[in-house]
Amino acid sequence: MVNNIELTVMSLLKNLICPECGTVHHAEVINTVCTNEACKSTLFAQYNLNTGINKSILQGREATMWRYREFLPVIDEKNIVTLGEGFTPMIPVENLKSFIGDNVVFWKDESGNPTGSFKARGISVAVSKAKELGIQTIATPTAGNAGGALAAYASRGGMKAIVYMPRQTPKVFKDECRLYGADLVEIDGNISDCGKLVNEHAQLNNWFQVSTLKEPYRLEGKKTMGFEIAEQFNWQLPDVIFYPTGGGTGLIGIWKAFDELEQLGWIGSKRPRMVAVQSKSCDGIVKAFHAGQYVSEFADGGFTIANGLRVPKPYADKVILKVLRESRGTAITISDEEMSVALKEIARHEGMLIAPEGAALWQAFKKLKHTGWIKPEEKVLLINTGNGYKYLENINI
Ligand SMILES: *Cc1c(COP(=O)(O)O)cnc(C)c1O
Ligand SMILES: [Zn+2]
Numbered sequence: 001m002v003n004n005i006e007l008t009v010m011s012l013l014k015n016l017i018c019p020e021c022g023t024v025h026h027a028e029v030i031n032t033v034c035t036n037e038a039c040k041s042t043l044f045a046q047y048n049l050n051t052g053i054n055k056s057i058l059q060g061r062e063a064t065m066w067r068y069r070e071f072l073p074v075i076d077e078k079n080i081v082t083l084g085e086g087f088t089p090m091i092p093v094e095n096l097k098s099f100i101g102d103n104v105v106f107w108k109d110e111s112g113n114p115t116g117s118f119k120a121r122g123i124s125v126a127v128s129k130a131k132e133l134g135i136q137t138i139a140t141p142t143a144g145n146a147g148g149a150l151a152a153y154a155s156r157g158g159m160k161a162i163v164y165m166p167r168q169t170p171k172v173f174k175d176e177c178r179l180y181g182a183d184l185v186e187i188d189g190n191i192s193d194c195g196k197l198v199n200e201h202a203q204l205n206n207w208f209q210v211s212t213l214k215e216p217y218r219l220e221g222k223k224t225m226g227f228e229i230a231e232q233f234n235w236q237l238p239d240v241i242f243y244p245t246g247g248g249t250g251l252i253g254i255w256k257a258f259d260e261l262e263q264l265g266w267i268g269s270k271r272p273r274m275v276a277v278q279s280k281s282c283d284g285i286v287k288a289f290h291a292g293q294y295v296s297e298f299a300d301g302g303f304t305i306a307n308g309l310r311v312p313k314p315y316a317d318k319v320i321l322k323v324l325r326e327s328r329g330t331a332i333t334i335s336d337e338e339m340s341v342a343l344k345e346i347a348r349h350e351g352m353l354i355a356p357e358g359a360a361l362w363q364a365f366k367k368l369k370h371t372g373w374i375k376p377e378e379k380v381l382l383i384n385t386g387n388g389y390k391y392l393e394n395i396n397i
Contacts, residue, residue: 012051013073016043016216019319027073030133030208032215042213042316044256045073045220049263058231063087065121065224071260072125073220079132081157083114085124086224090232090381095349099366102376106238108229108383111354115152115176116387117145117308118225122218122249126210127153129217136160139207141194143246143307144173145386150210151180162207164194169307170393190300192312212247213316222250226257229381230267238272239378242364244357244385245276245285245331246311248320255323272381274329276320277364279309279336285317289324289331296321305336305394306356308385332367334360340395343388356391358384 016025018034020041025031027045034041053070061067065086074080089112093105110118123146130138139162140150147163154161161182165174166189177184187194195211202209210218230237237258243251251274261267278286281304284296300312314320324331336356343359346352361382368374388395 010069010077011073011075012047012049012053012070013075014046014048017046019044030135032209042219042319043216045216047071047260049260053264055231055235055264055266065124065221065228068224068227071227072224073217074125074128074132076132079128081128081131081153082124083120083152083156085113085120085221087228088112088118091352093350096345099369101369103369103374103378103380105365105380105382107352107354107358108225108381109352109354110225110383110385111352111358111387115145115148116390117149117355118222118250118383118385119145119149120153121224122146122221122253123149123153123210125221126215126217127157127159130208130210131157131159135208137162137205137207138210139198139202140164140210141191141198143191143310144169144390145308146212147182147184148173148176148180151177151182154182155180162198164198166190166194166307166310168303170391172390172393173307190310190312192298192300211315212249212311213252213314219249219253219256222253223257223260224253225250225383226254227261229254230258230261235267237267237270238381240275240329240374240380241272242275242277242361242380242382244306244309244360244383245278245314245320246282246308246357247314248276248285248316250383250385251276251323252316252319255327271327274323274327275364275368276324276329276331277360278331278333279304279306279339279360280333281336282310282312283333284313285320285324286331286333288317288321294318294321304356305391306339306360307391308355308357309360330368330373332364334363338363343395347388352384353388354384355386355388356394357386358382359388
């Protein structure tokens with residue numbers, strides 16, 4: 001039985017479901033958000049997980065996120081557009097032990113992904129599925145990393161990418177888009193302004209949009225971080241996971257992965273507490289979480305060195321807040337100054353030049369350890385989402 005699945009079925013994709021109104025959407029056609037005008041929610045892919053499939057299927061598979069192909073939405077293997085993304089290393093904190101005491105703290109280091117960030121995961125799946133559905137032109141608003149990833153994967157897949165990016169983004173993020181052959185549109189404004197314009201222009205020109213959580217499959221790519229966390233920790237999840245939250249795709253994706261793994265019977269019901277870390281500049285989720293609200297308010301305090309965190313109003317704010325509460329997690333803001341200090345401390349002592357978004361987590365960890373929210377001997381995972389080399393323009397050395 002298990003062998004048959006392995007030989008004849010690649011993806012176990014069943015359909016898509018709206019988490020708000022429950023409407024089921026067919027997966028054979030192009031989808032964006034829920035077609036029910038009242039919710040327009042992000043759609044979640046659902047899989048046939050009650051097949052008795054065993055985790056031994058993973059043995060000997062390639063060290064990329066496509067080792068979990070049964071739980072990804074691409075039906076025909078020939079449509080997979082890959083540059084070797086995923087299966088990134090778990091790196092323990094080694095020399096900064098004075099800060100961690102009895103805690104065990106690991107980085108999941110996403111900086112080695114193609115185009116230098118974990119955006120490669122989501123974009124690889126979204127571009128592959130778009131190719132499978134016959135789409136040729138893909139557009140996105142971006143704070144930086146998603147644009148570079150889309151440009152690279154569209155190039156690889158023989159498709160056209162159109163990227164809208166704030167003019168204030170460091171030059172390297174723009175140059176890489178152009179080098180990969182994308183059309184780059186620079187906007188005087190933030191990612192929300194980019195999003196509005198892409199939406200208008202996409203409708204006029206019939207481009208497909210892959211804005212964060214407004215199409216279903218970037219989430220599926222980011223979900224693979226959750227599978228890796230479980231597999232690399234030998235199916236024992238950590239106690240706390242810190243995540244730098246912009247649009248929230250990774251946070252929601254990791255949570256979805258744990259749910260699917262439990263349905264498969266590969267892990268139990270124990271879950272980590274999830275911590276959303278935001279920049280002081282865009283702290284809508286932190287404010288809403290601590291005020292006990294179910295949606296966030298638009299919040300944009302301007303420039304931050306962590307471009308990936310300048311998301312004034314995440315599209316899936318309700319889902320992010322739900323995950324934080326369900327997990328008994330929390331949310332915390334970090335200033336640019338603190339991120340800069342952390343980035344340098346980690347580079348100097350740990351040999352890792354991480355993105356400011358990742359560096360924010362180190363400060364957040366120290367603060368929550370200090371207040372006692374993190375207990376001694378808890379196992380903690382920090383997700384470094386990107387490569388610091390792309391941000392050097394933003395850092396005073
Ligand atoms: C996009 C991005 C984030 C935020 O990710 P979301 O899944 O949108 O919350 C964090 N860090 C980096 C480096 C990013 O590029
Ligand atoms: Zn709905």
